[in-house]
Amino acid sequence: MYTRIVVGIDGSELATKALRHALTLAKQSHARLFVVTVTEPSVLISPGAEMMAINTGELIAELEAAKASSAKATLDEAQALAKADGLTIEPIHVPSSVAADALLDTAKAQGADLIVMGSHGRRGLGRLLLGSQAAEVLARSTIPVLVVK
Template sequence: MYSRIVVGIDGSELANKALRHALKLAKESEARVFVVTATEPSLIIAPGAEMMAVNTGEIIAELEAAKTKSAAATLDEAEELAKTTGQTIEKIHVPSSLAADAIISTAQAQGASLIVMGSHGRRGLGRLLLGSQASEVLARSDIPVLVVK
């Protein structure tokens, strides 16, 4: 039924629950699983910044490095979860992107037959997969979406 499943994750327990469900579906249908996580673009907002000179390039580079490290850890956790079921996944990090955009573009690029994601996730730096992102994927995707609660 499904040959290529894209799973959006953010490291939250609900995202892991969605991944476990996707892995079960993949095992039953012998589908490939692509696990994607996204990190938002780094922005620096400093009131009164017009009065001072700051090298924001270095700060943003450090933020991006920290988010990349966090995304890698999230994807590594997903890989370990898949290994416990005897399955493999393909890990994808989409930097500087909203979760919905990353999930939809990954699903299209991979020729996915199903998108699986949690209904909401953990908030904070480098963690995306919020209820609004799930709603956005549901509204914009022309690929079937399974939302796990």
């Protein structure tokens, strides 16, 4: 039925549920599974910054490194789940992007015929999928989207 599936994860319980569903689908249909986690661009906002002199380059580099480390941990957990099911995944970290854009772009680049995602995700640095991002993917996708609740 499906040959190439993209699933978005962020480490949340609901994303893990979506991943488990995608693993089952991939196993049943012998599909390749691309597991995507996205980290948003780092932005620093500081009122009164005109009065301060700080090296924002260093701060942003540290934020990006922390987000990359978190993304790696999230993808490592996904690989462990897949391995336990006797499957392999293709992990993808998309840095400095909006989740909906990253999932849609990855699906297109990989020739996916299904996107699987949670209906919402967690907030904070590790955020991937919010209700608004799921709605955005649903509105813009040209392929089927499975939203797991």
